[in-house]
């Protein structure tokens with residue numbers, strides 16, 4: 001027997017309609033690529049996203065067609081989020097930090113018909129345009145006065161394009177399972193792979209992000225969205241903020257410490273999200289500006305994800321900002337939320353140190369995501385906090401296949417294999433040990449590069465650290481620490497190894513330490529270990545050690 005409730009499709013257009021109707025004057029603030037701050041509100045974003053939808057119609061875009069963006073977090077990108085998906089087309093957010101050849105590949109693979117780009121990417125567009133086989137129109141996301149000097153016959157100006165359109169567009173209704181947006185993984189090995197989200201997956205994911213035990217986004221939130229909108233839909237925040245009418249603050253192309261600080265200060269930001277490298281950069285800025293009263297900013301909640309957050313960073317976030325730190329784990333393939341590290345009532349009595357230890361775990365499954373860990377034979381492992389296995393997840397916002405790729409990438413029970421190794425404890429907290437391809441296999445045991453990097457970052461003179469495995473004749477692999485010192489700080493290789501031997505098991509202590517000026521990062525701000533492994537492939541430790549010494 002079927003239920004008798006209304007069968008309204010879960011569509012992205014319903015989010016912007018809700019925000020514009022019930023929170024019309026809640027501000028949307030963006031640093032523009034031209035420089036000044038632009039102020040809009042949810043009513044304004046809906047008006048202009050409807051103009052975008054009319055413009056797409058005029059450009060011959062039909063439902064299901066892919067529309068690319070090469071853009072930072074701005075109000076215009078937000079208008080495209082709603083205008084493109086709301087009209088039934090598919091928003092393809094291209095990561096501009098990828099290599100130009102990768103961008104060619106994914107735009108051609110997605111068969112984007114229109115490419116909207118920020119003026120900061122004009123040179124990039126000039127370079128790649130000849131290789132883009134399906135793009136018929138390029139749109140520079142600016143006004144006439146700032147149009148880039150590009151010799152493209154089919155180049156339009158965003159403000160002119162949408163100014164010429166009516167703003168009374170009726171969002172179409174269609175099957176909620178239709179594709180809404182497309183985002184490629186960064187493809188550190190092999191070609192990037194396209195993750196194709198649906199309206200249904202996106203709306204359900206947003207609903208979860210607003211729940212108090214997850215991110216708790218609500219109408220009092222003023223969110224500084226540092227996570228790029230080309231990285232897994234900006235962690236879903238452009239949608240979740242509309243669902244509850246939160247204020248959204250976007251940094252545009254300027255993500256330096258000073259610019260982030262000014263937005264926090266001037267826009268009463270009380271919540272922010274970013275990968276740990278962004279916070280590391282922000283803390284370097286704060287180190288250079290001891291006159292800033294960070295607590296006075298009033299930031300109450302900071303969320304980190306995308307890579308493990310070292311203990312020292314969690315401590316500093318909670319101490320300096322006086323904010324609550326929450327960790328999230330996920331991937332492009334998980335929309336991206338998989339697990340979130342909120343504490344339980346039973347943790348209320350823990351000491352600060354014990355709380356931090358809990359927060360270093362990636363978190364518990366939220367409603368909609370079932371995590372499991374499996375051994376090499378695919379059998380599920382116990383949730384005892386000790387058994388480590390491959391992490392698989394299942395749920396309505398988890399990918400089951402890649403765009404134009406394999407039709408099914410799931411295991412026999414319908415779970416997505418994440419490529420991460422993790423433990424799950426009796427309360428359901430997932431702790432990522434490592435990516436399977438990054439874990440160091442030493443003498444038949446695993447050494448977690450995440451744990452070692454976190455321990456190294458605990459040294460006051462270390463700004464950033466990477467651990468890779470180097471070949472060893474007896475132990476198969478041994479860890480090598482590659483570290484960046486904090487500006488103005490000194491530490492020797494011996495002192496750092498001594499420091500680590502007090503923090504981790506003796507046989508985990510790296511065989512050697514190399515100091516570098518900077519570490520390579522992926523297009524999403526993570527350590528680029530493939531490049532480090534290549535660079536240090538034949539590295540010989542200064543004093544080869546044997547395990548247990």
Ligand code: ADP
Nearest residue numbers: 185186305306307308328329330331332432435
């Ligand atoms: P890409 O695969 O393109 O680098 P993703 O953002 O999809 O980008 O990366 C997902 C991976 O990032 C996960 O599989 C995991 O290894 C890592 N990751 C994400 N969040 C965390 C976290 N909180 N702690 C540790 N690793 C994380």
